[in-house]
Amino acid sequence: MKLCPPSGFRDFEPKEMILRKRIIDIIENCFIRYGFDPIETPAIEHWEVFEGKYGEEAENKLIYRFKDPWSNKIFALRFDLTVPMARFFAQRAFPLPFKRYHIGRVWRHERPQKGRYREFWQADADIIGSSSPETDAELIDLTIHIFEKLGFKNFILKLNDRRLLKGIFEEELRIKEVLQIYRAIDKLDKIGLEGVKGELEKIISDKIIVRKILEIISWEKDTDDLLEYISSNFLKNENVRIAINHLTEMLDLLSGRKSFLKLSLNLVRGLDYYTGPVWEVIISDLPLWSVAGGGRYDNLIELYSGKTTPASGTSIGIERVIDAGKEIGLFTTSKQTYTQIYVAPLSMEFYKFAWDIANVLRKNGFCVQIDLMRRSEKKQREYVSKKNIPIIIFVGKKEVKNKILTIFFRDAQERAEIPSANLINYLKEHISHCG
Amino acid sequence: MKLCPPSGFRDFEPKEMILRKRIIDIIENCFIRYGFDPIETPAIEHWEVFEGKYGEEAENKLIYRFKDPWSNKIFALRFDLTVPMARFFAQRAFPLPFKRYHIGRVWRHERPQKGRYREFWQADADIIGSSSPETDAELIDLTIHIFEKLGFKNFILKLNDRRLLKGIFEEELRIKEVLQIYRAIDKLDKIGLEGVKGELEKIISDKIIVRKILEIISWEKDTDDLLEYISSNFLKNENVRIAINHLTEMLDLLSGRKSFLKLSLNLVRGLDYYTGPVWEVIISDLPLWSVAGGGRYDNLIELYSGKTTPASGTSIGIERVIDAGKEIGLFTTSKQTYTQIYVAPLSMEFYKFAWDIANVLRKNGFCVQIDLMRRSEKKQREYVSKKNIPIIIFVGKKEVKNKILTIFFRDAQERAEIPSANLINYLKEHISHCG
Numbered sequence: 001m002k003l004c005p006p007s008g009f010r011d012f013e014p015k016e017m018i019l020r021k022r023i024i025d026i027i028e029n030c031f032i033r034y035g036f037d038p039i040e041t042p043a044i045e046h047w048e049v050f051e052g053k054y055g056e057e058a059e060n061k062l063i064y065r066f067k068d069p070w071s072n073k074i075f076a077l078r079f080d081l082t083v084p085m086a087r088f089f090a091q092r093a094f095p096l097p098f099k100r101y102h103i104g105r106v107w108r109h110e111r112p113q114k115g116r117y118r119e120f121w122q123a124d125a126d127i128i129g130s131s132s133p134e135t136d137a138e139l140i141d142l143t144i145h146i147f148e149k150l151g152f153k154n155f156i157l158k159l160n161d162r163r164l165l166k167g168i169f170e171e172e173l174r175i176k177e178v179l180q181i182y183r184a185i186d187k188l189d190k191i192g193l194e195g196v197k198g199e200l201e202k203i204i205s206d207k208i209i210v211r212k213i214l215e216i217i218s219w220e221k222d223t224d225d226l227l228e229y230i231s232s233n234f235l236k237n238e239n240v241r242i243a244i245n246h247l248t249e250m251l252d253l254l255s256g257r258k259s260f261l262k263l264s265l266n267l268v269r270g271l272d273y274y275t276g277p278v279w280e281v282i283i284s285d286l287p288l289w290s291v292a293g294g295g296r297y298d299n300l301i302e303l304y305s306g307k308t309t310p311a312s313g314t315s316i317g318i319e320r321v322i323d324a325g326k327e328i329g330l331f332t333t334s335k336q337t338y339t340q341i342y343v344a345p346l347s348m349e350f351y352k353f354a355w356d357i358a359n360v361l362r363k364n365g366f367c368v369q370i371d372l373m374r375r376s377e378k379k380q381r382e383y384v385s386k387k388n389i390p391i392i393i394f395v396g397k398k399e400v401k402n403k404i405l406t407i408f409f410r411d412a413q414e415r416a417e418i419p420s421a422n423l424i425n426y427l428k429e430h431i432s433h434c435g
Numbered sequence: 436m437k438l439c440p441p442s443g444f445r446d447f448e449p450k451e452m453i454l455r456k457r458i459i460d461i462i463e464n465c466f467i468r469y470g471f472d473p474i475e476t477p478a479i480e481h482w483e484v485f486e487g488k489y490g491e492e493a494e495n496k497l498i499y500r501f502k503d504p505w506s507n508k509i510f511a512l513r514f515d516l517t518v519p520m521a522r523f524f525a526q527r528a529f530p531l532p533f534k535r536y537h538i539g540r541v542w543r544h545e546r547p548q549k550g551r552y553r554e555f556w557q558a559d560a561d562i563i564g565s566s567s568p569e570t571d572a573e574l575i576d577l578t579i580h581i582f583e584k585l586g587f588k589n590f591i592l593k594l595n596d597r598r599l600l601k602g603i604f605e606e607e608l609r610i611k612e613v614l615q616i617y618r619a620i621d622k623l624d625k626i627g628l629e630g631v632k633g634e635l636e637k638i639i640s641d642k643i644i645v646r647k648i649l650e651i652i653s654w655e656k657d658t659d660d661l662l663e664y665i666s667s668n669f670l671k672n673e674n675v676r677i678a679i680n681h682l683t684e685m686l687d688l689l690s691g692r693k694s695f696l697k698l699s700l701n702l703v704r705g706l707d708y709y710t711g712p713v714w715e716v717i718i719s720d721l722p723l724w725s726v727a728g729g730g731r732y733d734n735l736i737e738l739y740s741g742k743t744t745p746a747s748g749t750s751i752g753i754e755r756v757i758d759a760g761k762e763i764g765l766f767t768t769s770k771q772t773y774t775q776i777y778v779a780p781l782s783m784e785f786y787k788f789a790w791d792i793a794n795v796l797r798k799n800g801f802c803v804q805i806d807l808m809r810r811s812e813k814k815q816r817e818y819v820s821k822k823n824i825p826i827i828i829f830v831g832k833k834e835v836k837n838k839i840l841t842i843f844f845r846d847a848q849e850r851a852e853i854p855s856a857n858l859i860n861y862l863k864e865h866i867s868h869c870g
Contacts, residue, residue: 044441068441351569
C-alpha cells in the first residue's frame, strides 16, 4: 500500500496549515484593500483552453493532461490561474476595469526539488480592460505592499518591459523574432549565463549576435541611469519609445517605492503571453528564488473573445513565499493548534456540566476542546501539554458543588477559581479571541 | 474554441464568491471554535489509496482516474476528504484525539443536474482516536451549531446507527450481509420506496424479506418512542444493544438539540466505510436534498496503518448549503464587490494626489479603487454605479488647491467636504471596515 502522496505532491499538517492560512489571509486582505474581488474557476479545463497559450515547453512537458474516460475529451489540470481567467472573462460582460483575485492550486509536472512542487498555490490579482501605466503601477505597488505586510524587509522587484528589449534587439541585432530568445533568457536563474549562451547558440548560428544578446541583458546600472542610457541611444525605435514612456509614467507613480525597484534587462518571464512590462520579486538573501511575478498580456483574452482586451496581473507563489520566509527565519510553524481552552472533566459524572461549559465558551467565540476519551486528569494534562493549549478549565466535585471553575494558565503556571457566572467576562479579560 | 468549463464544472463570479466566502468563513469559524485544526492533502492520490474504500459504484463509475503519462502510475482525483485524511493520518503520529478540519474541492463523475456537480466543495471535521459517544455527539452538536450560525431555522438531523439496523435485520430476517442492502436503501431519496424495492429484489429472491426490509425502514415514531420500541423487542441482539447504549449516551448530551434530531431507520449513508452512528441534515422545505452528513468509520484507518483506530466525522456540502439557502431565500448574491470607496481624479494632473489618497486609505484598512482608465467624471460615476460602490471621493482642482476632499455617499446622496488631514477619522466614523 502506497501511503505517500504522488511525487511532488504534499500533505500539510495543522502547524503548517496555520502558518499557510496566516500568509494567505494577509495576501487576500491586501488584494481586497486594493479593490480586487474573488473569482473561482475549475481545476480542470478542456485541453483546447490551454493549447498554444504558454509556449512549447510548458504545453508539452509540464501540463497534466488526460483523456476523460466517459466523454473521451481531453482535459487538463490548470497550469496557472491567468489563462483560465482569460477564458472565464471572455465568456462574460463585466464593467471595466475588471479587477479579480484568485488564490488556488495549480499543477505543473516540474522536476520536484527544494521549493519546487507539482501541486502548488498561486495568489493572483489581475486587472482587465485597461492599458494604462497606472494599471501596471498599481499591480506593482500592491505586490510590494504585500511583501511589506508579510514582514519581508530586503527584497527587490525586478522590472523590465518586453517591448524595451525587443526594440533594443531590433536596433542592435536586426532581430525581429524574439520569443525563442526570451525563452532562453528566462532560464538565466536556473542555468546561469553560460547555460543561456548554450541555449542561444542552439537557435542562433551567428556567435557575435549571441555575444551581443548576453552583453545587453547584462547591462547593470541604477534604474534611472539605465533608462536614460537607453533613451539616449534607442529612442528612435518605436518599441523602445513606447516602453520608455510607459515605464516612466509607472515609475513616477511608484516614486515612494524606489528602493525596491530595479530595471533589469535580463528579466523576460518565461510564458509566451506577456506583451509589455514584466516583473519579478526576489528576496535579497535568496537571489535565485523568485517569489512573485507578473506582467502585461494584452493579446491573451482576444484569443478567446476575438476582442482586443488589454490586461495585466501579478502572481504570488504561496510555497515560494513560505519557503523563503522560513529560510530567512521570518516564519515558523510553532503554532500547532488554534485551541485556546481545554475543558477537563475529572470524572464522567461531571461530563454534562463540562460539556455545557465548553459550549457556552464556544458560543462566546473561544476555541475549545473537551475530553473525548474519558481519560484521567493526568492523561488529559499530558494531551494538553503535547498540543500546547494555553488554558485548562477543571470540572470536578468541588467545582460542580460550588458552581465555580478552576482555571489553569499553563504559561504562567497560575490557577484561579472563578464563579461559573463570571467565567466569560473573566476569560475575555485574560485572553484574546481566536479565529 | 470551447469557452465553457467541462460539463458539471463551474466558474464563480465575484458576487457568487463573496457569498461562498461568507458561508465558508462561518463554517470554518465553527470548526475552529469546536477545537478542530486545518490540514490539506493533494487533489491527486495514487489510485491504490481509493481502491476498495467506497464501494463498487463509486469506484467504478464516479472516480476520475487517469494514467500519469510520465510515471505510468494510475492517479485519481480525490472523491472525498475522508479517505485522503485516513491515508494522511496513518503516515503520522499525532496526540489523540486528532481533530482536523478540511475545506476543499472533490470530484465525482455524477450526472450533472440541479444541485449536483462534478466538482464541488466539502467542509469536513473529523475526530480520530476515540470511540466514545461523546465524540459523535460533539460532531452532531457542531453540525447543528453550523446550520444555526448559517441562519437556517427549519432543519432536521436524521440519525441512525448501522449496528442498530444490522441487529434488527439479524433478528427479523436472519440476514448477516448488509452492505448491499444498505447501498439499495441509500438510494431512497433518489428513487423512492418503489425504486428501493426494485433494487432489493435484484439481490434478494425472497419477496417476503424484501417487504419486511421496506417495513422496518419505514417505522415512523418519535425518537424516544422508537428507541424504546426497539429496546423492548431486540435488546437481546448484541448489535442492537451496543447501538442503543451508544445512541442513548449521545442523545443525553444532545438533550438541548432534541427538536432538531430524528432517529430514522431508513438512513444508512451510501459509502461502505461507515460502521456505527450515521447522520444527515435535511432542510425541512427541501426534503430530498441532504446538505450535510457524517458518521463513524472505525475500520477505515486500519486499512492504511494496520492499527485499529476509531474515527468519526461530519461533512457539509458547500454547494448544497448555498443552493438550499438561495432556494428558501436565506442567501442572496446581491453584493458584487468588497470595494467601499472609489477615488475619482477629475483630470490626470491630479492623479498622483488621488493615488496617494487611495494608498493612505488602503493602509488604514479601507477597500479602495481608483480610476485606471483615464475616464471622465461621468464615465467614472457610471462605473461606480454599475459596481455599486458606496462612496466616491473626488479629487479635482478645488480639492488639491484647498487640501480638502469631496466625499459622496451614494445611498444617502449626500456630499461632504473634509480637510485631507481629517479624512481617515471621518471615514472611520462613517463606515465600517471590510475584509
